Amino acid sequence: MIQLLFxxxxxxxxxxxxxxxxxxxxRELAMRGVDQxxxxxxxxxxxxIACTLSVLLMSSVASILKIQNxxxxxxxxxxxxxxxxxxxxxEASLIGFTLFLAFVIDRLHxxxxxxxxxxxxxxTSREEAEKLQMENRSFREKEEKSSSEIKKLQQEIxxxxxxxxxxxxxxxxxxxxxxxxxxxxxxxxxxxxxxxxEYDRLLEDNQILQSQLHYKG
Numbered sequence: 001m002i003q004l005l006f007x008x009x010x011x012x013x014x015x016x017x018x019x020x021x022x023x024x025x026x027r028e029l030a031m032r033g034v035d036q037x038x039x040x041x042x043x044x045x046x047x048x049i050a051c052t053l054s055v056l057l058m059s060s061v062a063s064i065l066k067i068q069n070x071x072x073x074x075x076x077x078x079x080x081x082x083x084x085x086x087x088x089x090x091e092a093s094l095i096g097f098t099l100f101l102a103f104v105i106d107r108l109h110x111x112x113x114x115x116x117x118x119x120x121x122x123x124t125s126r127e128e129a130e131k132l133q134m135e136n137r138s139f140r141e142k143e144e145k146s147s148s149e150i151k152k153l154q155q156e157i158x159x160x161x162x163x164x165x166x167x168x169x170x171x172x173x174x175x176x177x178x179x180x181x182x183x184x185x186x187x188x189x190x191x192x193x194x195x196x197x198e199y200d201r202l203l204e205d206n207q208i209l210q211s212q213l214h215y216k217g
Contacts, residue, residue, distance in 0.1 A: 002087070005094035012101035019108040027112075034109040050102065053095050060092035 018030040037046060067085045 002091060002094065005091065005098060009094055009097050009101065012098065012105060016101055016105050016108060019105065019112055031109065031112065034105065038109075046102070050099065053099055057092055057095040057099070060088040060095065063088045064092065 015030050015033070018026045019034075021027075036042065064085060067081045067088070071081065
């Protein structure tokens with residue numbers, strides 16, 4: 001029994017050490033082993049073993065107290081009682097260490113699992129933060145490109161406005177010239193009408209003079 005308890009204590013100590021210190025893939029193996037113990041029928045088996053060990057611990061403690069009381073009553077302890085007392089004390093100590101290490105392993109497994117989950121969450125949040133940074137950079141690049149394009153468009157619009165102003169001024173000049181030409185044409189038409197009237201009047205005077213000359217001759 002004592003040899004088996006020593007073996008269990010050493011095994012639990014090794015498992016606890018592997019859970020505390022990461023040594024290559026051994027921590028993952030220890031975590032998988034504890035996971036298997038905590039799944040299926042494992043928890044019921046562990047509770048049964050823990051109850052059995054607790055009963056054995058109480059029995060050993062009761063035997064120790066009984067031997068001590070016997071020694072107090074007799075005043076001396078026989079060699080057999082000393083051997084039994086040491087055996088029960090060692091057995092109780094090993095059972096206590098076994099239960100304590102089992103509790104430590106359970107807590108270490110819980111906290112390591114929680115730590116792994118937190119690390120995964122941290123990695124996920126870090127990846128999301130990197131993605132957001134990349135998206136922010138791409139958005140800034142797009143914004144810079146759009147701002148440069150907007151500046152180019154504004155420059156083109158300004159050029160177009162200048163050209164429109166020039167065309168408007170040219171069209172106004174052409175309109176003025178057209179109005180002046182129309183006025184000049186109107187003036188020429190009036191002059192031509194006056195000249196035609198004067199020409200008709202001269203023709204009439206000429207005919208009158210010719211008729212007078214013809215009459216006199």
